Amino acid sequence: xxxxxxxxxxxxxxxxxxxxxxxxxxxxxxxxxxxxxxxxxxxxxxxxxxxxxxxxxxxxxxxxxxxxxxxxxxxxxxxxxxxxxxxxxxxxxxxxxxxxxxxxxxxxxxxxxxxxxxxxxxxxxxxxxxxxxxxxxxxxxxxxxxxxxxxxxxxxxxxxxxxxxxxxxxxxxxxxxxxxxxxxxxxxxxxxxxxxxxxxxxxxxxxxxxxxxxxxxxxxxxxxxxxxxxxxxxxxxxxxxxxxxxxxxxxxxxxxxxxxxxxxxxxxxxxxxxxxxxxxxxxxxxxxxxxxxxxxxxxxxxx
Amino acid sequence: xxxxxxxxxxxxxxxxxxxxxxxxxxxxxxxxxxxxxxxxxxxxxxxxxxxxxxxxxxxxxxxxxxxxxxxxxxxxxxxxxxxxxxxxxxxxxxxxxxxxxxxxxxxxxxxxxxxxxxxxxxxxxxxxxxxxxxxxxxxxxxxxxxxxxxxxxxxxxxxxxxxxxxxxxxxxxxxxxxxxxxxxxxxxxxxxxxxxxxxxxxxxxxxxxxxxxxxxxxxxxxxxxxxxxxxxxxxxxxxxxxxxxxxxxxxxxxxxxxxxxxxxxxxxxxxxxxxxxxxxxxxxxxxxxxxxxxxxxxxxxxx
Numbered sequence: 001x002x003x004x005x006x007x008x009x010x011x012x013x014x015x016x017x018x019x020x021x022x023x024x025x026x027x028x029x030x031x032x033x034x035x036x037x038x039x040x041x042x043x044x045x046x047x048x049x050x051x052x053x054x055x056x057x058x059x060x061x062x063x064x065x066x067x068x069x070x071x072x073x074x075x076x077x078x079x080x081x082x083x084x085x086x087x088x089x090x091x092x093x094x095x096x097x098x099x100x101x102x103x104x105x106x107x108x109x110x111x112x113x114x115x116x117x118x119x120x121x122x123x124x125x126x127x128x129x130x131x132x133x134x135x136x137x138x139x140x141x142x143x144x145x146x147x148x149x150x151x152x153x154x155x156x157x158x159x160x161x162x163x164x165x166x167x168x169x170x171x172x173x174x175x176x177x178x179x180x181x182x183x184x185x186x187x188x189x190x191x192x193x194x195x196x197x198x199x200x201x202x203x204x205x206x207x208x209x210x211x212x213x214x215x216x217x218x219x220x221x222x223x224x225x226x227x228x229x230x231x232x233x234x235x236x237x238x239x240x241x242x243x244x245x246x247x248x249x250x251x252x253x254x255x256x257x258x259x260x261x262x263x264x265x266x267x268x269x270x271x272x273x274x275x276x277x278x279x280x281x282x283x284x285x286x287x288x289x290x291x292x293x294x295x296x297x298x299x300x301x302x303x
Numbered sequence: 304x305x306x307x308x309x310x311x312x313x314x315x316x317x318x319x320x321x322x323x324x325x326x327x328x329x330x331x332x333x334x335x336x337x338x339x340x341x342x343x344x345x346x347x348x349x350x351x352x353x354x355x356x357x358x359x360x361x362x363x364x365x366x367x368x369x370x371x372x373x374x375x376x377x378x379x380x381x382x383x384x385x386x387x388x389x390x391x392x393x394x395x396x397x398x399x400x401x402x403x404x405x406x407x408x409x410x411x412x413x414x415x416x417x418x419x420x421x422x423x424x425x426x427x428x429x430x431x432x433x434x435x436x437x438x439x440x441x442x443x444x445x446x447x448x449x450x451x452x453x454x455x456x457x458x459x460x461x462x463x464x465x466x467x468x469x470x471x472x473x474x475x476x477x478x479x480x481x482x483x484x485x486x487x488x489x490x491x492x493x494x495x496x497x498x499x500x501x502x503x504x505x506x507x508x509x510x511x512x513x514x515x516x517x518x519x520x521x522x523x524x525x526x527x528x529x530x531x532x533x534x535x536x537x538x539x540x541x542x543x544x545x546x547x548x549x550x551x552x553x554x555x556x557x558x559x560x561x562x563x564x565x566x567x568x569x570x571x572x573x574x575x576x577x578x579x580x581x582x583x584x585x586x587x588x589x590x591x592x593x594x595x596x597x598x599x600x601x602x603x604x605x606x
Contacts, residue, residue, distance in 0.1 A: 023414070071414045075421030077380055104410055104443070108473040108541070110570075111326070111374045111405075118378030140407070140443040142468055144475030165445055170411045172447030175497055180485045187482070187490065194478055238411070267413075 003159035004135040007098045008234070009206050011064035012259045017302070018294045019065040019100065019236070020055060021266025022086065023072050024048040024079075028271050030283040045078035052086040055270055058288040060094045062295050065262050067236075068134065070103040087134060100236065100262075101134040104165065105151075106143050112150040120154045120162075136161035138214055138236070141191050145198050152211055156202055161210040161234070166192045166226065169216025169239030188222065189229060196230050203232050208260070212236055215253065217245025217263070224252040227260070235261045241268030241294065247301035258302050265294055306462035307438040310401045311537070312509050314367035315562045320605070321597045322368040322403065322539070323358060324569025325389065326375050327351040327382075331574050333586040348381035355389040358573055361591040363397045365598050368565050370539075371437065373406040373422075390437060403539065403565075404437040407468065408454070409446050415453040423457045423465075439464035441517055441539065444494050448501055455514055459505055464513040464537070469495045469529065472519025472542030491525065492532060499533045506535050511563070515539055518556065520548025520566070527555040530563070538564045544571030544597065550604040561605050568597055 002010075011017075026034075026044050029051050037046035056066065073083035090099055105115040121133035136155070139148050141164045151162050167177055167188040177188040192213060199211025209232050215223050217239035226235070235253045239245040240263050253261035268275075272290035273283040281289065305313075314320075329337075329347050332354050340349035359369065376386035393402055408418040424436035439458070442451050444467045454465045470480055470491040480491040495516060502514025512535050518526050520542035529538070538556045542548040543566050556564035571578075575593035576586040584592065 069410075069414060071408075071410060071417035071421065074377070075417060075424070077384060080383070081380060102410075102414075104408070105374075106443070107372075107374060107405075107407055108471070108546075111372060114374035114378060118374065121378070140409070140445055142443055142445045142476075142479055143471045143473055144478045144480070146473050146475035147471075149475075168411070168446045168450075170446055170449050172449035172452075173445075175447045176445055176490075176494060177447070179490070179493060182483050182485055182487075184485075187479075190482060191479060243411075 001159060003204070003210070004098050004161040005204060005206055005208055005210060005234070007096055007135065008064060008262070009259065010096065011098075015299050016062065016064040016295065017254075017261065017263050017298045018063050018291060019067050019262045019264040020059050020063050020269050020291060021067040021069060021102070021264050022052045022055060023069045023266045023270065024051050025072060028274075030273065032283075042078035044076070045082040048073065048079055048082040049085050052082075053089055054284050055287055056090060056094065058284045059269070059291040060097060062288075062291045063097065065098045065100055066090060067100040067102050067264055067266070069266070070101060098135040100136045100138065100163065102138045104138050104140050106140045106147040108143065109146050109150060112147050116151040116154040120151065120158065120160050134160075136163060136212070138163045138165070140165055141195065145194070148198065152198065152202070155210050161212055163212040163214050163234075163236040164191075164195045164198075166195060166213040167215050167219060167222050169218040169243050169245070173216070189225065192226050192230055192233075196233055199233065208232055208234050214238065217250045217253070218243055220245070220249040220252050223249065227252060227255070231255070236264065237261055238264045241265040247297040250298060251301040254302060263294070263298055269294065304462060305399075306507070306513070307401050307464040308507060308509055308511055308513060308537070310399055310438065311367060311565070312562065313399065314401075318602050319365065319367040319598065320557075320564065320566050320601045321366050321594060322370050322565045322567040323362050323366050323572050323594060324370040324372060324405070324567050325355050325358060326372045326569045326573065327354050328375060331577075333576065335586075345381035347379070348385040351376065351382055351385040352388050355385075356392055357587050358590055359393060359397065361587045362572070362594040363400060365591075365594045366400065368401045368403055369393060370403040370405050370567055370569070372569070373404060401438040403439045403441065403466070405441045407441050407443050409443045409450040411446065412449050412453060415450050419454040419457040423454065423461065423463050437463075439466060439515070441466045441468070443468055444498065448497070451501065455501065455505070458513050464515055466515040466517050466537075466539040467494075467498045467501075469498055469516040470518050470522060470525050472521040472546050472548070476519070492528065495529050495533055495536075499536055502536065511535055511537050517541065520553045520556070521546055523548070523552040523555050526552070530555060530558070534558070539567065540564055541567045544568040550600040553601060554604040557605060566597070566601055572597065
């Protein structure tokens with residue numbers, strides 16, 4: 001079985017750097033999909049699955065990964081099941097595309113063990129027998145090494161990965177992440193160095209650790225500083241598109257050989273039909289066009 | 304409807320300071336409960352619910368709150384439902400006892416809005432129509448004010464609360480939380496001050512904000528420092544018992560009027576029958592005895 005990093009490297013080699021974020025929001029889902037599923041037992045859950053499936057089918061040949069945002073699914077049992085069905089669809093139809101579960105978990109050791117199995121699931125911990133879970137999961141760093149350790153262990157055992165928050169893309173991040181330590185290091189760089197330490201033993205033949213970092217596109221100078229500081233860390237980069245990060249900004253997340261980063265776009269792609277740029281286009285075509293535009297724009301910025 | 308703080312204050316007034324943590328672990332659940340549920344459609348989920356119900360019935364008159372650790376339930380759909388059934392049982396049988404959902408969530412704004420509704424659930428976002436969700440939820444601070452803001456808003460609107468990680472009880476916490484900032488403040492105190500700021504507008508007539516802090520018992524000096532620094536912040540204190548914190552340690556979490564803290568114990572109580580101190584006792588009696596012992600020990604330390 002190829003590992004998470006094997007799959008990702010293959011996509012980078014094909015010039016694919018965009019990750020499409022599947023943040024299903026019932027209020028924003030196109031009306032025709034809601035109509036199609038209105039007679040189902042759980043219309044919202046069915047609509048989420050159909051929505052994801054259409055996005056996946058329209059963009060699978062353009063992306064390096066898909067990211068599923070747990071928050072949009074876990075509020076209800078039925079929609080949580082539709083998340084698992086989405087995993088299963090992806091793994092069956094497009095097994096070569098890595099899936100990242102954006103869950104931002106972490107807790108003390110014995111609790112993180114549970115979360116690790118629930119997110120990077122072993123089949124025995126999963127309710128869908130043939131679902132082996134996502135390829136990677138996002139984690140929060142505040143509680144330290146023993147809180148992320150159980151996830152890293154499962155990732156190492158199963159050829160999967162984790163992405164630990166280092167510098168996030170939201171405005172409020174600065175209050176803690178940019179605070180300066182006594183030696184002048186900002187907290188986010190201190191956390192970045194720890195993330196590299198925690199993943200140092202898991203650097204493979206491809207030169208990257210399976211312990212990655214979340215680094216936002218909205219602070220390109222910090223992104224550039226971290227790229228130099230953490231040469232063996234893969235960056236999952238939110239903040240491109242709807243949150244304001246440009247292609248030139250996200251280009252700073254890559255190494256000179258055009259590897260090392262996954263550029264996520266969620267709202268800017270999956271609700272592209274609401275943008276003036278794609279007015280009048282059927283929803284699936286708008287999704288495809290927005291993904292293609294992002295793919296080209298980032299590839300051009302990497303020339 | 305009494306608010307979360309109303310309920311808690313009533314329990315403190317009765318000399319109740321212990322919160323029992325419902326960390327259901329199938330491997331540790333007493334065999335007789337597993338036998339009882341072995342013929343059910345989902346034996347593990349049924350056993351979790353029976354386990355929780357027995358603990359609640361055995362300890363409800365001794366505690367100030369119950370804490371449900373999401374990690375132990377969310378790995379499977381059926382066990383996740385048993386968590387919701389536990390909420391419902393508590394709210395029906397013992398509506399005066401606050402319930403804390405230990406989920407350690409937080410994300411960027413639009414995602415935190417989803418998590419806030421999924422955890423501190425509005426009925427409309429809930430799959431059990433008569434379940435109005437827990438009274439409070441635990442959150443991670445690293446992403447800053449806009450990441451916890453949506454939870455605080457729901458808490459304010461619904462008379463509920465949040466507890467944000469400030470100084471956690473695990474050994475690995477020190478690497479980030481004890482790092483010193485340029486003015487000599489450790490990161491955990493910086494975060495503590497931010498938590499107080501974020502909750503300043505929500506201080507009620509009882510003198511406490513509905514924005515609380517998680518502060519571990521394993522570092523009593525830090526706990527004492529935070530108690531002085533954050534006079535209007537309720538502390539949820541893990542680390543007592545199984546993790547090593549003593550009654551004298553956790554006493555530092557309280558103000559002189561014996562209010563301001565919730566002392567959690569999970570493994571030390573719910574698996575007390577495995578302790579030599581309660582050998583030979585039926586499981587429910589061991590649970591009750593361990594809770595009573597904790598209640599008395601903490602009350603004595605507060606004299």
